[in-house]
Amino acid sequence: MENKKYTFYINGVHCASCKISIEDILSEQDFITKSNINLKKEIIEIETDGNKNTQEIIDIINNKIKNNGYTISEEKISKDLSTSDNNIWKALLIGISFLLLFFILQKSGILNLGIGGETTPTTSFLIGIIASLSSCLAIVGGLVLSLSAKVAQDNNKSTGKPLILFHIGRLFGFAFLGGVLGLIGQALGVNFLLSAILGLVASLVMMILGLNLLGIFKKNKITLPSNIFSFFRKVEHATFAPILIGIGTFFLPCGFTQSMQISALSSGSFFSGLLIMFSFSLGTLPVLALLSFGSVSFANSKYAQLFFKSAGVVVIGLGLFSFIAGLAGIGIINPLFNI
Amino acid sequence: MKNKTALIIIGLGLFVGLAIILFSIPKSNIVNNTKLEQIPNSEIKDGIQYITIDAKGGYSPRVSTAKGGIPTKLIVKTNSTYDCSAALSVKSVGFQKILQKTGEEVIDLGTPVSGTPVRGVCGMGMYNFLVNFE
Numbered sequence: 001m002e003n004k005k006y007t008f009y010i011n012g013v014h015c016a017s018c019k020i021s022i023e024d025i026l027s028e029q030d031f032i033t034k035s036n037i038n039l040k041k042e043i044i045e046i047e048t049d050g051n052k053n054t055q056e057i058i059d060i061i062n063n064k065i066k067n068n069g070y071t072i073s074e075e076k077i078s079k080d081l082s083t084s085d086n087n088i089w090k091a092l093l094i095g096i097s098f099l100l101l102f103f104i105l106q107k108s109g110i111l112n113l114g115i116g117g118e119t120t121p122t123t124s125f126l127i128g129i130i131a132s133l134s135s136c137l138a139i140v141g142g143l144v145l146s147l148s149a150k151v152a153q154d155n156n157k158s159t160g161k162p163l164i165l166f167h168i169g170r171l172f173g174f175a176f177l178g179g180v181l182g183l184i185g186q187a188l189g190v191n192f193l194l195s196a197i198l199g200l201v202a203s204l205v206m207m208i209l210g211l212n213l214l215g216i217f218k219k220n221k222i223t224l225p226s227n228i229f230s231f232f233r234k235v236e237h238a239t240f241a242p243i244l245i246g247i248g249t250f251f252l253p254c255g256f257t258q259s260m261q262i263s264a265l266s267s268g269s270f271f272s273g274l275l276i277m278f279s280f281s282l283g284t285l286p287v288l289a290l291l292s293f294g295s296v297s298f299a300n301s302k303y304a305q306l307f308f309k310s311a312g313v314v315v316i317g318l319g320l321f322s323f324i325a326g327l328a329g330i331g332i333i334n335p336l337f338n339i
Numbered sequence: 340m341k342n343k344t345a346l347i348i349i350g351l352g353l354f355v356g357l358a359i360i361l362f363s364i365p366k367s368n369i370v371n372n373t374k375l376e377q378i379p380n381s382e383i384k385d386g387i388q389y390i391t392i393d394a395k396g397g398y399s400p401r402v403s404t405a406k407g408g409i410p411t412k413l414i415v416k417t418n419s420t421y422d423c424s425a426a427l428s429v430k431s432v433g434f435q436k437i438l439q440k441t442g443e444e445v446i447d448l449g450t451p452v453s454g455t456p457v458r459g460v461c462g463m464g465m466y467n468f469l470v471n472f473e
Contacts, residue, residue, distance in 0.1 A: 089343060089346040089347060089350060090346060092346075092350050093346055093349055093350045093353065096350060096353040096354055096357060097353055099357055100353055100356055100357050100360070103357065103360045103361060104360060107360055109396055111396065111422070112395055112396035112422070119440070127421050130421075131421070134422060135422075135423060135463065135465055136423075136463075139463070192426070192428060192435045192462060195462065196462065196463075199463065253426075253462050253463045254423070254463065255421065255422045255423030255424065255425055255426045255461060255462060255463060256421050256422060256423075258425070258426050258437050258462060259420070259421040259422075259425050259426075259437060259440060260421070261437075262437050262439075262440075263440070317357075321361075321465075322463070324464075325463055325464035325465045326463065326464050327464065328460055328464035328465075328467070329428070329460055329461065329462055329463050329464030330428075330464075331428070331430040331460065334458070335458075335460055335464060335465075335467040336361075336362070337361050337362065337464075337465050
């Protein structure tokens with residue numbers, strides 16, 4: 001029999017890696033000799049050996065890819081514009097409510113608990129918990145949320161493995177670097193300008209990922225320069241990058257982290273510095289883990305699209321806040337906020 | 340359609356709330372600005388003016404006024420301060436330091452000129468204070 005060509009509409013594909021994973025699945029089918037997805041037009045072109053009719057092909061393919069949230073159809077499914085429109089508004093609502101709660105929490109002064117006395121592993125742990133709810137969440141939590149949501153969105157079989165690696169990298173990176181601080185007793189990672197610049201970079205990344213999550217760039221989804229993009233591809237798939245980012249959070253601007261670094265610095269030994277920073281990062285773990293693994297479970301639920309959009313709103317808000325505050329921090333602009 | 344309008348209205352309301360929180364000035368500072376009840380935080384001793392500012396979960400007073408034209412030192416008091424306000428930077432005198440969690444940091448402001456305020460910002464930029472010299 002002769003090869004036959006079909007063109008179907010495909011729904012739910014939102015990224016280059018989804019395209020690759022669908023094409024991978026299809027290439028495993030014997031009867032399909034060729035497949036090509038056009039992301040822009042949201043169509044898929046398939047060449048078959050001609051032994052199956054159209055409906056059979058659609059059923060077989062849908063069976064294979066529907067678990068990942070994709071479907072193909074002969075007719076273009078007119079995406080119910082009003083619902084997706086409502087989704088955006090709902091997402092804005094959820095996102096802004098979250099931001100509102102976050103800043104009310106900051107302003108309430110609840111977090112200005114007095115933890116005095118010696119810095120012990122216990123106090124470091126408590127300070128870690130406070131830090132993870134403080135304005136540091138704007139930058140560290142925002143980054144965790146944006147990366148987690150992005151990983152979950154791009155990687156449909158979201159196992160959360162990169163996220164686990166991130167947290168491991170963070171915990172042990174903090175411990176090791178804390179130990180080094182205690183050992184050398186000299187400033188490392190407490191350089192104002194360096195951490196401020198890292199903070200600005202992180203907020204930019206957050207804003208770009210946020211816009212991506214929102215799906216603002218509907219037609220050309222990836223607008224990151226290709227080398228940055230390939231870096232994020234590595235974040236999603238490799239082992240090394242999530243660990244490295246986890247360690248890198250040590251240098252992000254956060255008053256609490258920096259104060260703890262000073263404590264580690266003056267602790268006098270490798271072991272005590274290690275203990276202080278490890279307990280601190282352990283204290284930050286619950287909230288950060290909730291953010292990242294919460295993202296994964298939302299992404300696997302039926303609220304996935306709403307979640308991605310809401311996360312996008314939150315991340316853009318936090319990114320914008322950290323960016324403007326960061327500029328004020330290094331004195332480029334006058335402070336705008338009075339948190 | 341009704342649903343959507345409602346969503347938009349609630350969204351706008353929340354947005355305004357957010358703006359108020361982000362940009363509003365704490366009550367204590369309004370009091371300072373109108374000088375109804377200025378908390379005296381500067382004193383002159385042996386010809387040197389000392390200005391005291393507390394750093395914890397922000398700086399207080401956030402806006403204060405002192406005399407220009409005399410040698411001035413800024414005392415920043417920390418008390419179990421772990422948050423951003425411990426990472427202080429006063430750009431006009433090139434001061435950048437992560438303060439001890441409890442203690443007093445004395446920063447030499449030289450002889451401030453009247454009309455040129457001195458601003459301090461924490462490392463991440465969300466807390467700041469301003470000292471006006473008149």
